[in-house]
Amino acid sequence: xxxxxxxxxxxxxxxxxxxxxxxxxxxxxxxxxxxxxxxxxxxxxxxxxxxxxxxxxxxxxxxxxxxxxxxxxxxxxxxxxxxxxxxxxxxxxxxxxxxxxxxxxxxxxxxxxxxxxxxxxxxxxxxxxxxxxxxxxxxxxxxxxxxxxxxxxxxxxxxxxxxxxxxxxxxxxxxxxxxxxxxxxxxxxxxxxxxxxxxxxxxxxxxxxxxxxxxxxxxxxxxxxxxxxxxxxxxxxxxxxxxxxxxxxxxxxxxxxxxxxxxxxxxxxxxxxxxxxxxxxxxxxxxxxxxxxxxxxxxxxxxxxxxxxxxxxxxxxxxxxxxxxxxxxxxxxxxxxxxxxxxxxxxxxxx
Amino acid sequence: xxxxxxxxxxxxxxxxxxxxxxxxxxxxxxxxxxxxxxxxxxxxxxxxxxxxxxxxxxxxxxxxxxxxxxxxxxxxxxxxxxxxxxxxxxxxxxxxxxxxxxxxxxxxxxxxxxxxxxxxxxxxxxxxxxxxxxxxxxxxxxxxxxxxxxxxxxxxxxxxxxxxxxxxxxxxxxxxxxxxxxxxxxxxxxxxxxxxxxxxxxxxxxxxxxxxxxxxxxxxxxxxxxxxxxxxxxxxxxxxxxxxxxxxxxxxxxxxxxxxxxxxxxxxxxxxxxxxxxxxxxxxxxxxxxxxxxxxxxxxxxxxxxxxxxxxxxxxxxxxxxxxxxxxxxxx
Numbered sequence: 001x002x003x004x005x006x007x008x009x010x011x012x013x014x015x016x017x018x019x020x021x022x023x024x025x026x027x028x029x030x031x032x033x034x035x036x037x038x039x040x041x042x043x044x045x046x047x048x049x050x051x052x053x054x055x056x057x058x059x060x061x062x063x064x065x066x067x068x069x070x071x072x073x074x075x076x077x078x079x080x081x082x083x084x085x086x087x088x089x090x091x092x093x094x095x096x097x098x099x100x101x102x103x104x105x106x107x108x109x110x111x112x113x114x115x116x117x118x119x120x121x122x123x124x125x126x127x128x129x130x131x132x133x134x135x136x137x138x139x140x141x142x143x144x145x146x147x148x149x150x151x152x153x154x155x156x157x158x159x160x161x162x163x164x165x166x167x168x169x170x171x172x173x174x175x176x177x178x179x180x181x182x183x184x185x186x187x188x189x190x191x192x193x194x195x196x197x198x199x200x201x202x203x204x205x206x207x208x209x210x211x212x213x214x215x216x217x218x219x220x221x222x223x224x225x226x227x228x229x230x231x232x233x234x235x236x237x238x239x240x241x242x243x244x245x246x247x248x249x250x251x252x253x254x255x256x257x258x259x260x261x262x263x264x265x266x267x268x269x270x271x272x273x274x275x276x277x278x279x280x281x282x283x284x285x286x287x288x289x290x291x292x293x294x295x296x297x298x299x300x301x302x303x304x305x306x307x308x309x310x311x312x313x314x315x316x317x318x319x320x321x322x323x324x325x326x327x328x329x330x331x332x333x334x335x336x337x338x339x340x341x342x343x344x345x346x347x348x349x350x351x
Numbered sequence: 352x353x354x355x356x357x358x359x360x361x362x363x364x365x366x367x368x369x370x371x372x373x374x375x376x377x378x379x380x381x382x383x384x385x386x387x388x389x390x391x392x393x394x395x396x397x398x399x400x401x402x403x404x405x406x407x408x409x410x411x412x413x414x415x416x417x418x419x420x421x422x423x424x425x426x427x428x429x430x431x432x433x434x435x436x437x438x439x440x441x442x443x444x445x446x447x448x449x450x451x452x453x454x455x456x457x458x459x460x461x462x463x464x465x466x467x468x469x470x471x472x473x474x475x476x477x478x479x480x481x482x483x484x485x486x487x488x489x490x491x492x493x494x495x496x497x498x499x500x501x502x503x504x505x506x507x508x509x510x511x512x513x514x515x516x517x518x519x520x521x522x523x524x525x526x527x528x529x530x531x532x533x534x535x536x537x538x539x540x541x542x543x544x545x546x547x548x549x550x551x552x553x554x555x556x557x558x559x560x561x562x563x564x565x566x567x568x569x570x571x572x573x574x575x576x577x578x579x580x581x582x583x584x585x586x587x588x589x590x591x592x593x594x595x596x597x598x599x600x601x602x603x604x605x606x607x608x609x610x611x612x613x614x615x616x617x618x619x620x621x622x623x624x625x626x627x628x629x630x631x632x633x634x635x636x637x638x639x640x641x642x643x644x645x646x647x648x649x650x651x652x653x654x655x656x657x658x659x660x661x662x663x664x665x666x667x668x669x670x671x672x673x674x675x676x677x678x679x680x681x682x683x
Contacts, residue, residue: 009461013450020449020485187445195411195441196462196505197434351411 006198010206011213014180018214028176029218032168033225036161039287040230043156051124052082054091054103056113067106074135075128102128161226162313163286168218169245170280170306173252174273176214177207178260182269185260191351204345208253215249235320243323244316247330248309251337255305257344264349280306285314305336357423358509358540359385359408364417365564366403377403378414379564385557390531390541392555394548394663396675400564401544402442402513408542409439409511422509435464438502442513448487452478452497455486456504463505472504476530492523499530510534512543516550528554546675548663560667567670575666580619581631584665585638587656588627589646607651615641622668627654631661631669 018024053075057068068085075081086094091103095113101124105111110132114121134140184190193203219242226232234241259276263269283290283297284306293301301307308329315321323330366378378400385391393401406412407419410426410433419426424433446455456469473479476496481489489497495515502510512531516524531554535541545551551558552572560568560575568575576582589607612621612630617638620631632638635658646653667675 004457004461006461009458013447013454013458016454017447017449188441188443189446191411192439192441192444192446192501195409195434195439196459197431197464198462 007202007206007209010198010202011209014206014210015213018176018210028168028172028214029221032164032218033221036157036164036222036225037229039160040157040226043160050082051080051102051120051127052084052100053124053128054084054086054094054100056088056091056103056105057085058106071104071106071132075131077135078131080127081131104128104132155230157226157230158232158318159289159314160287161222161230161232162317163310165219165222165245166248166284166306166310166313167281167286168222169215169248169309170252170277172215172218173211173249173254174256174259174277176211177253177256178263178269178273179266181207181257181260182263182266185264185349185351186266188351194350200348200350201345204257204341204348207257208250208341211249211253211256212246215245219245232317234317236316236322240316240323241313244309244312244326244330247333247337248305248313251305251309251333251340254337254339254341254344257348258340261344261348280304283307285310303332305333308333308336356386357384358387358421359383359391359542360418360420361408362418364404364407364419365415366400366407366412367415376564378407381417381561381564381566383559383566385540385542387540388535388538389556390535390543390554392551392558393542393544393561394546394551394555394558394667394675395544395561396546396667396673399561401546401561403564404561405511405513405542405544409437410434435505436507437509437511438505438507439511440498440502440513440515442517444498446486446494446497446501449485451483451485452489453482455497456500459501460504466505467503469504472500475503475533476500477526490523492519492526495519495523495527496530499527503534508539510539510541512541514544514546516545516547524550548667548675552663558663560663560670562667562671568666572663575663576661579631579661579665579669581617581633582661583632583635583658584661585630585632585635585642585656585658586627587630587642588654589651590654607649611645612642615645617641620669629665631665 055068055071055075072083072085075083084100086103088103088105091100091113094100095103095115101114101118101121103113105113110129112125112128114125116122181190194200223232223234223241227234255276259272260269263272283293283301284304285291286306290301290307290310291298302311312321312326312329312333315326316323361381361383364378364381364383365376368375368377381400381404383404393404395401403412407414408421410421410430421433422436426433450458452473453469456472460466460469460472467475470479470482473482476499478493478496478500481493486494486497499512499515502512510531515531516527519527528550531541531543535556543554556571558568558570558572558575559566568578570578607628609621609623612618612628615630615638617632617634618630618641619633622629622631630638630642639656639658643653664675667673
């Protein structure tokens, strides 16, 4: 019999266990793709320039009815307006529920009723006013024309795909390693393994290595789904994306080992995981840009490993940046992983 | 050299744990010498310190104080060499459910420089038919045999088994006993812990009876039994007040006091217990007529009377006044 290297045996054992667990497969591979599809559709199918306008019918039918009807036909004649006539009360309720963007009171002077904190309402105010003023005979001093372009790379889905990739690599590394490690400790399997001549570093390296291997289909699936369904193209080098993703997978599995290095119960490790992941979910720019947070918080946010991963993935995927240009972030990411791994090895509890 | 003959040598072993109620001495000055070859048993009730002791010997726990030498080596300097030569089955290990028997054994085999084929280890424990089955599908007895196979796959010189048959059905127990006996018969050494006296009696060449973290008796099962001064036990109970007095432990109640029973022919020991009285006797055919005569003259009526061979249980009860397995009042 050929005796396999223990590292190889440890690695294949992990892979077998993982691929024999259908639920794990779904959460690691299926769920992120479904999430991307769901969010992509939600933000794509919203008609970009339909303004929903309520024209308010006046309480005295004689004068007001015709005013409202005239205004409706004026607006309906132009593209991009969805006009309905409602009473003042109805339209107030519709505004509140987000069923309309703006309400207009017709008459000698127009009155616009809208919420100035809603961006779509502010836009609606400008467009409705523009349309009504022109219809009333306003002449523009300078003529202008539109040349519409849709640029892949600037849509929400373009922003989202790299963020989801980063989030997935973080979740996989932390849950995939942390949970499995604590489970093995609870089962006393870790204790049984150190009762053999197994090298401790072999075990830990196999855990991290297995994450790299699980990560590969994850990256390919998410990027392919983005490309095939939403035409999210990788502008930079595909190899660079792969390299950054792998570095992310390794770093987060190092962090996962650290989080799990002493926990004796699944509940403990779950709590610790959430503690570690929650700030990054919120701050590291998965669903919206981390630049929205105050400047004072930026040094902290930029030092988070997920921010480093997400920003460098976005730079390469969306802007075609080179690997070298992301050097500082990648070194930072590698440092997170390396330091975590070293501490985990030192503090690791085997029984 | 004498120590070269020894598989295990430990002296003055202690292990102190801090608990909420203060320090607890799980092992409290334990000395042991186990010679090479055969099966050595640590026998004691739950909480006696058996597992702590065996885990110190296995190099999984550090003792608070004391010396340990395994196969002539100390753990601190020779960990890898020792690990290569010993096999361990912990009290409870749940192996990966989704790996097959063969895969599990290949994994464990890969850690050892020399050893047996996974298939050979499987055959040793009669799991050949289950080669491709996932561990999650195995019965309790099969899992325990797999645990032993994982301990055997590195072809160890010394095998540690912590409570190898706890919770198993009688057939699985006998199967495991056979595996362990075969291993011992090949000149290797087995050290096991158990709280089953029958297991210790049938399996072990040498037994150390452990209580409160100390060895309280050491020898072959036959030796230990012989030290009680008789081969047989006569257990009986009587109806009525005298019986109840004895139940409550009033040894001077009526005629059934210890001194009177001790004076009966062929009786070498008397034990008053909650459920009756037990006599250690050398010759039942001499002791029983004497007992009956005494009961008749006191007008006492027998509620029951049984005889059996002396067991290690009796040794333990004689030494400690307690049973190995006190089901009514489980201790700690």
